[in-house]
Amino acid sequence: MSGTTAVKAALQAQRIETPSWGFGNSGTRFKVFAQQGVPRDPFEKLADAAQVHAATGVAPTVSLHIPWDKVDDYAALAAHAADVGVRIGMINSNTFQDDAYRLGSVAHPDAAVRRRAVDHLLECVDIMDATGSDSLKLWFADGTNYPGQDDIAARQDRLAEALARVYDRLGEGQRMVLEYKLFEPAFYTTDVPDWGTAYAHCLKLGPKAKVVVDTGHHAPGTNIEFIVAILLREGRLGAFDFNSRFYADDDLMVGAADPFQLFRILHAVRAGGGFDPAAGVAFMLDQCHNIEPKIPAMIRSVLNVQEATAKALLVDADALRTAQLAGDVLGANAVLMDAYNTDVRPLLAELREEMGLDPNPVAAYQAGGYAEKIVAERVGGTQAGWGA
Ligand code: LRH
Numbered sequence: 001m002s003g004t005t006a007v008k009a010a011l012q013a014q015r016i017e018t019p020s021w022g023f024g025n026s027g028t029r030f031k032v033f034a035q036q037g038v039p040r041d042p043f044e045k046l047a048d049a050a051q052v053h054a055a056t057g058v059a060p061t062v063s064l065h066i067p068w069d070k071v072d073d074y075a076a077l078a079a080h081a082a083d084v085g086v087r088i089g090m091i092n093s094n095t096f097q098d099d100a101y102r103l104g105s106v107a108h109p110d111a112a113v114r115r116r117a118v119d120h121l122l123e124c125v126d127i128m129d130a131t132g133s134d135s136l137k138l139w140f141a142d143g144t145n146y147p148g149q150d151d152i153a154a155r156q157d158r159l160a161e162a163l164a165r166v167y168d169r170l171g172e173g174q175r176m177v178l179e180y181k182l183f184e185p186a187f188y189t190t191d192v193p194d195w196g197t198a199y200a201h202c203l204k205l206g207p208k209a210k211v212v213v214d215t216g217h218h219a220p221g222t223n224i225e226f227i228v229a230i231l232l233r234e235g236r237l238g239a240f241d242f243n244s245r246f247y248a249d250d251d252l253m254v255g256a257a258d259p260f261q262l263f264r265i266l267h268a269v270r271a272g273g274g275f276d277p278a279a280g281v282a283f284m285l286d287q288c289h290n291i292e293p294k295i296p297a298m299i300r301s302v303l304n305v306q307e308a309t310a311k312a313l314l315v316d317a318d319a320l321r322t323a324q325l326a327g328d329v330l331g332a333n334a335v336l337m338d339a340y341n342t343d344v345r346p347l348l349a350e351l352r353e354e355m356g357l358d359p360n361p362v363a364a365y366q367a368g369g370y371a372e373k374i375v376a377e378r379v380g381g382t383q384a385g386w387g388a
């Protein structure tokens with residue numbers, strides 16, 4: 001993309017969705033460290049998300065997770081979102097925490113359990129209607145722990161049947177995005193373990209079904225930008241769940257563990273036309289801030305995505321193509337590395353000032369006094385968490 005002006009325009013048009021659950025308490029099976037000032041309900045989560053948007057200018061939507069964000073009046077929740085300056089984004093289903101789901105949900109051997117799971121997914125579409133959300137995000141913990149525990153193909157049949165029921169319920173302008181994950185909580189088979197399985201189900205369902213790439217859901221060493229390039233080429237990349245990891249699904253801040261990988265992924269997005277709003281790719285964060293303060297971590301994460309995006313947009317595409325077509329291996333690699341090694345922070349600081357924002361959003365947030373305010377105000381009640 002030639003010219004700083006065009007790069008700035010693309011950065012200003014970028015939209016990064018924050019996860020409501022990233023503002024609540026989270027942890028591991030070993031411990032959940034509660035933090036003072038954590039939201040007690042979805043209304044307070046939206047207020048915190050509004051701080052991230054106010055500081056960065058590019059995070060206007062918040063993804064909800066049901067039942068973690070269950071309320072009596074979803075229209076009131078959507079109105080509250082508007083009052084604080086954000087909108088409700090994707091609706092995430094949850095068929096991984098009920099006792100009934102020990103052996104799976106939509107792939108469970110028992111039809112009654114499958115019906116229960118499908119009813120929840122259909123309820124999530126009702127919530128999309130009530131909140132104005134256009135996307136249902138599906139991740140299934142379904143799988144097995146031991147060879148022979150269940151029939152692999154039969155579970156795929158059950159999954160396909162459930163997905164078709166939900167697909168048929170989608171209304172005008174609504175879509176569903178299917179997330180894959182290699183393992184955990186299942187440790188032998190996972191029913192949607194990789195992009196190929198998710199893609200195959202989406203193809204069978206129809207054009208309103210696309211794939212979610214969660215950057216923490218692959219086997220170590222997986223070339224995620226290859227998957228991104230393929231899904232974009234097929235028009236089936238629906239969304240990213242951005243986070244980073246050193247080992248497994250660590251859900252650390254995006255770009256923290258491997259900023260070069262994030263750059264390569266966003267370069268593949270750019271090369272595949274994924275930054276074009278018409279491509280319909282949603283850029284979301286899906287993280288857990290187990291030990292770090294949650295709102296500054298979310299702001300830092302948005303900045304990490306912006307920095308990697310700016311570097312990807314600064315790649316000299318013409319020089320790259322020329323070198324690639326000439327078989328100039330080192331030349332082509334150098335074009336990419338020049339962009340990656342560019343310090344884009346001054347450009348982003350300048351853009352923020354042009355957007356009327358503080359060039360240093362984290363410092364601006366910390367100077368604003370909101371952190372102290374919520375610690376003082378949010379006394380009593382039950383802090384939000386995963387409820388597991
Ligand atoms: C599963 C996952 C999925 C969400 C959950 C919070 O690991 O990535 O996207 O439902 O985290």
Ligand code: MN
Nearest residue numbers: 179214241286
């Ligand atoms: Mn995810």
